[in-house]
Amino acid sequence: PGLYEGEIAVSAPGAPERVLPLRLTVGQDVVADGGAGEPWRLARLGWLDSALAQDDEPVAPFTPVEVTPVEITPVEVTPDEAADAAGGHRLTILGRTVELGPDGLPRRLLSAFTPAVTRADGPPRDLLAAPVTLDVGHRLEHGPLSLDRPGPARARWSSRAAGRDVLLHTEGELEADGFLVVRATLEATADTEVDVTLDVPVREEIARYAMGLGLTGRACPAAYDWNWDTPTRNQDAFWLGDPAAGLQLSLRDEHYARPLNTNYYREKPLRTPHSWAGDGAGGVRLRTSEGVRRLSAFSGPLALRAGESRCFEFRLLLTPFKPLDPARQLSERYFHAYVSPAEIAEYGANVANLHHATPPNPYINDPLLGADALH
Structure with a gap:
């Protein structure tokens, strides 16, 4: 004062x-x-721009990201032992395990959710039939993989690779809820042409169902082709798996911004990723062979001038995220109107949803303006 x-x-x-x-x-x-x-x-x-609770602490029921180095074993071992021994880091979260290879890409994804998705301590199941790969059309020599943890709920890593006329800088991070993102920036050190392909080989026994890129939820098709046509398709992601193990692949670049939804979508629509769409030849294909569903995203041929770069970002959501609680969740009955508690109970509901722009909550995002009625 x-x-x-x-x-x-x-x-x-x-x-x-x-x-x-x-x-x-x-x-x-x-x-x-x-x-x-x-x-x-x-x-x-x-x-409106509050950063409250934007930290790297886990939120229940999620558990901290546990990091375990994995050594490379040069001796001959069985395929299963080789998968356990091959290099990088093993990251463990609630019900799921991500094993990174030296290139910073997932080489194993495991889910321990039970078939009913009520527990996360069942026998681990491999989602991948082989490591995820990113082929840029040039042979690359990878440097060491570095990894750190900004906090208990997040781990991040990076690596660099060099080849003739190109450099590849890979950054990734995994959060405690199962959000995994990899940003691979490809830079030309001389005028060159590249053709980038991301391969995610999923076991057919896991990939029973699919949804996205124009497909409504259904049994996973044996083959599917899709190309970028954002103004009419408004799509960038594809999920495949079963209730207890799956992944969603979302393709982005450095200019990604989350679109608005419902009737506001056209005011801020999806942006086509400049890298994945390429010069018009980019797309996604799904093929099934010998027990493997191979999901591939490709750019097509890209001509890069010296100093030019493209960011190939992809996000993997590892599903499911947390166990279900049917006794609690299936007992909730919603009522979407403003009436007395007695009327809601008589109807059989036990949760009242007071929408904005209706009494007693007339103002969006500001219930304090109707505090007297809400009290």
Whole structure:
């Protein structure tokens, strides 16, 4: 509290500067909750960009990301032992395990969710029939994989690779809920041509169902072809798996911005990823052979000038995310209107959903303006 004094200088083209004195008196009273309880102060505007709870701490029931180095064993071993021994890092989260190869790409994905998805401690099942690969059309020599943990709920890694006329910088991260993203930036050190293909080979016994890229949920087809036509298709992701183990592949670049949804979509639609769409030849294909469903995203031939780069980002959502609680979740019955609790109970519902723009919650994102009615 007290008197604060200062000056404000005001200037404009073609006019002399004017210096105005400023006196600000701060009173003794403290505004409760920063003024959030008094809508006329517009204090809640500060909440719009709040970073509250944006940290790397796990949220129940998710568990911290556990990191275990995996050594490369040069001696001959069985295929299963080789999978356990091959290099990189093993990252463990609730019900799932991600094993990274030296190139920073997943070489194994395992799910321990039970068939009913009510527990996450069942026998681990491999989703992948072989490691995920990213072929850029050039032979690459990979450097060491570095990994760190900004916090318990996130691990991140990076690696670099060099080849004739190209450099590849790979960055990735895994969060405790099963969000895995890899950003591979390919830079040309001389004028060259590249043809990028991402291969995700999933076991056919796992990939029983599929959805996305124009397909509604259904039994997974043996073959499927899709090409980029964002203005009419509005798609960039494909899921395949079964209820207890699956993955969604989403293709992006450095310019990705989440689109708006429902009737607001056209105001901010999906952006076509410049890298994956290539020069018009990019697309996605699914093929099935010898017990493997191979999901491939490709750019087609790309001509890069020296110093030019393209970012090939892909996200894998590892499903399911957490165990179900049928006794609790299937007992919820929703009511979507503003009536008395007695009427809601008589209807048989036990959860009331008060939508905005209807009484007693007339203002979107600001229930305080209707606090008296809501009380």
